[in-house]
Amino acid sequence: MHADTPRRKRRPVLAWTGLAAIVVVALSGCSAEVQRGWLPGNSEAEVTDQTGRVVSLWVGSWIAALIVGLITWGLMLWCVAVYRKRRSDDRLPVQLRYHVPLEVMYIVLPILMVGVLFFYTNRDMTAMTDTGGPIENHVQAIGKQWSWDFNYLDDDAYETGVQAQDVGEARTGVLAEQVTLWLPVDERTQFTLDSRDVIHSFWVPEFLFKLDMIPGRTNTFVVTPTRVGEYRGKCAELCGEYHSSMLFNVKVVERAEYDAHIAELKARGQSGSLGLEWSREQDLNSVNEQDLHDASEEG
Ligand SMILES: [Cu+2]
Numbered sequence: 001m002h003a004d005t006p007r008r009k010r011r012p013v014l015a016w017t018g019l020a021a022i023v024v025v026a027l028s029g030c031s032a033e034v035q036r037g038w039l040p041g042n043s044e045a046e047v048t049d050q051t052g053r054v055v056s057l058w059v060g061s062w063i064a065a066l067i068v069g070l071i072t073w074g075l076m077l078w079c080v081a082v083y084r085k086r087r088s089d090d091r092l093p094v095q096l097r098y099h100v101p102l103e104v105m106y107i108v109l110p111i112l113m114v115g116v117l118f119f120y121t122n123r124d125m126t127a128m129t130d131t132g133g134p135i136e137n138h139v140q141a142i143g144k145q146w147s148w149d150f151n152y153l154d155d156d157a158y159e160t161g162v163q164a165q166d167v168g169e170a171r172t173g174v175l176a177e178q179v180t181l182w183l184p185v186d187e188r189t190q191f192t193l194d195s196r197d198v199i200h201s202f203w204v205p206e207f208l209f210k211l212d213m214i215p216g217r218t219n220t221f222v223v224t225p226t227r228v229g230e231y232r233g234k235c236a237e238l239c240g241e242y243h244s245s246m247l248f249n250v251k252v253v254e255r256a257e258y259d260a261h262i263a264e265l266k267a268r269g270q271s272g273s274l275g276l277e278w279s280r281e282q283d284l285n286s287v288n289e290q291d292l293h294d295a296s297e298e299g
Pocket of ligand 1: 143199200201235236237238239243246
């Protein structure tokens with residue numbers, strides 16, 4: 001019918017796809033930041049024994065998603081360009097239905113993709129929460145609205161954070177100084193996570209790991225900090241009014257410095273460990289009752 005129409009060139013779509021792939025590979029070659037997938041942390045040295053594993057999982061997932069994206073966008077553009085309506089088209093194109101191979105493909109392919117992502121995620125999560133093997137240091141972290149308590153279980157000492165709403169005259173979420181968690185470098189540390197009130201989440205962004213703290217349930221994970229330094233920690237689960245102020249510092253130090261800090265805690269009288277029953281719930285309730293009382297008087 002259109003014998004005189006020149007054959008449409010289909011190469012540009014392929015060329016663009018290829019070019020995009022080359023740009024991605026070139027970018028990943030030139031910057032450590034890109035190679036880490038823009039994750040927080042240090043690109044010169046791993047911060048913990050787990051960060052390398054998490055970076056691989058993240059970057060691998062991204063590359064897989066990008067490949068799927070490029071194929072999908074490429075096919076969409078190809079359909080738009082090649083099968084667009086032409087001036088001489090006056091009928092519906094061939095309608096495709098009950099195409100069993102095609103339907104099997106779009107059921108099997110996504111299941112395969114999810115299966116691959118699940119396999120690698122499960123493999124890494126299992127490794128990071130595996131508490132088997134020798135543990136050199138035990139720390140219990142307790143979440144509370146809105147701060148943290150840390151029990152250094154092996155050293156029989158504790159640190160307690162001032163709660164955000166307790167600061168200053170009026171209740172405020174701004175704390176000048178946050179509680180600090182100390183960790184000895186290169187020691188395999190098991191964390192026990194608990195909560196006194198609502199669900200919190202223990203998160204040190206540069207460690208590339210977070211885990212929920214659930215009332216009535218204890219979660220554990222193991223990590224070896226491998227780089228001396230100071231890091232920031234925060235709550236990663238919306239837990240109420242001052243959730244954004246639920247912050248802490250992390251200091252990874254040499255063993256001698258860590259021992260000196262523990263001795264300092266003990267000298268301050270912070271020996272033993274804080275229990276889960278210790279709670280500000282009553283204080284909070286009385287404050288809330290007072291608020292309600294004031295509000296009803298105003299009304
Ligand atoms: Cu919280």
